[in-house]
Every structure is written in C-alpha cells, then in structure tokens.
C-alpha cells in the first residue's frame with residue numbers, strides 16, 4: 001500500500017499536467033488509447049446513453065448526479081450552449097421519471113469571462129431545476145476558482161436555497177472556513193479530498209493531512225451541515241462516518257455517500273444494502289479527456305495501465 005501511495009504521489013503531478021496538454025489529448029483520442037478504461041469512468045458520449053446508466057443505477061437503488069463533461073469554455077456561444085444543454089438534461093431526467101440532479105462546472109458556463117457571466121448563466125438552469133424539483137451541485141475546480149465559486153454559490157443560494165449547493169475540498173487549508181460559510185447559510189456541501197495539483201502554501205500535500213482534514217470537516221458537517229454529501233471511496237473515512245453517525249444517532253436519511261461512476265462499484269452496492277444512501281456522479285459527453293486524466297492520476301494501477309498502452313504503440 002505504501003509503495004502504491006508513493007507511485008501515486010510521484011505520478012500525480014505529471015499526469016495532471018497532461019490534462020492540459022493538447023498534443024497528448026490528440027494522441028489519446030486518435031489512437032483510442034485505453035478506450036475500455038475511458039468507458040469505465042465515462043458513461044457515454046450522448047444523453048440517451050447517460051440516462052440509461054442513471055436508470056441502471058436507479059434499479060440498484062443508487063441515485064445519480066449527471067455531469068455533462070466540459071470545462072473552461074472559450075466563447076459566450078459555448079457557455080450559452082452549455083446552459084441550454086443543462087436545461088435539456090433536467091427536462092429529460094424529469095420526463096424519464098428520474099431525479100433531476102446535475103453537477104455543473106462554472107467554467108463551463110462562462111466563468112473565465114467573469115463571475116457575473118457565470119452567475120447570470122446559472123439562473124435559467126436553477127429556475128428549471130426549481131420547476132422540476134431538481135438540484136444543481138456546483139463542482140469545485142482548481143484553486144484559482146475557489147473563492148469565486150463559493151461567492152457565486154452564496155449569491156445563488158440566496159435566491160435558490162433548495163436548488164443549489166457546492167463542493168469543498170479537504171486538501172485546501174481554507175476549507176474549514178468555507179465549510180462554516182456554508183453551514184451558516186444552510187447550503188448543502190459535497191465534501192471531497194480534491195482532484196487538482198495545488199501548491200503547498202494553500203494545500204496539504206501529505207496524504208495523511210488531507211485525510212485528517214477530511215475527517216474533521218466530515219464530522220463538522222455531520223453535526224451541523226445541511227444534508228452533507230460525503231464523496232469519497234476511502235474505506236477508512238466511510239467506516240468513520242458510519243461509526244460516528246451510529247454513535248450520535250444521526251440517521252442515514254440526513255446525509256448521503258457519493259462515489260464516482262465506475263469506481264468501487266461493490267462498495268457502492270454494499271453501502272446501499274446496509275441501508276445507506278448512495279449517489280453516483282455520472283459524467284458523459286465527448287469532452288472526457290481532462291476528467292479522465294484526473295481519474296487516472298488518482299490511482300497507480302490506472303496510471304500504469306495507460307502508460308503501458310502508450311509505450312506499446
């Protein structure tokens with residue numbers, strides 16, 4: 001396990017750098033490198049396939065949050081197209097009798113053009129979510145966007161208190177304060193460890209510190225948060241949550257576990273069988289490359305598999 005951790009730490013930064021490398025992306029796409037592995041983490045390229053995946057999870061009593069892959073759009077038209085696509089997704093989920101729950105990245109709806117652009121673009125998505133009884137989670141991106149994402153969530157939460165929440169990353173040193181900001185206003189938090197490469201001045205870089213921070217923030221959310229989402233595949237942290245909630249009489253309908261599509265599927269099922277709520281993050285679309293690279297960077301076995309495929313070509 002220690003060797004695996006060391007390999008992950010060593011490979012993580014270079015692999016995350018690849019997420020921004022157009023040439024490597026072209027190579028991966030052209031050669032269809034690791035197509036099977038992409039399929040494991042990404043539900044498909046179109047909405048119908050993604051909805052079929054959501055339905056299949058629902059058949060196993062697992063709820064979903066749908067993510068249309070894409071980030072850092074470069075034009076107002078692309079941002080508007082993403083907004084329209086998200087409204088369609090909410091409609092299709094509702095029409096299919098599935099819970100309309102989506103995850104949105106603010107850079108997909110124009111954040112790079114300015115905070116007001118992204119905030120205004122979120123409004124039609126949230127209005128539709130309200131109409132269909134849905135929920136919109138604002139994903140958390142790299143640290144350049146943390147403050148603006150928290151601030152936009154606050155502004156939107158004033159207007160849409162039941163429709164919007166965000167994500168807090170335990171690897172960031174600032175996160176205890178952000179959790180308190182969300183607790184004060186009763187906004188829902190999804191707690192994650194964090195998936196980007198961040199500098200030591202602002203982030204814990206030691207794995208144990210990240211895990212310890214996760215544990216602290218998790219317990220705080222379980223005590224005082226609004227329906228927290230504990231998004232992790234870490235068996236120790238999940239056991240700690242189960243232990244803490246059982247001890248305090250916090251019933252399983254007051255929070256949920258979340259995991260990524262294709263990761264630890266058996267654990268997803270066994271938690272449901274044990275009576276816990278489980279939601280799976282289901283990404284789909286053609287813009288899978290940065291998301292896929294982040295998943296690869298998280299686990300040495302995945303990374304080594306991809307490297308072997310690249311070298312053998």
Ligand code: FDA
Nearest residue numbers: 139140167192193194195231232233234258259260281295
């Ligand atoms: P950790 O990385 O320690 O993994 C624990 C164990 O889980 C590993 O030992 C391995 O067995 C298994 N595992 C983890 N990742 C795997 C993978 N890719 N393939 C196979 N096995 C794997 N991040 C972010 O910065 N912003 C966000 O908005 C989100 N949103 C989000 C939603 C949901 C529902 C989840 C589950 C996660 C995110 N994340 C995220 C990603 C998160 O920050 C983190 O990178 C991953 O969840 C991996 O961290 P773990 O907590 O699972 O622990």
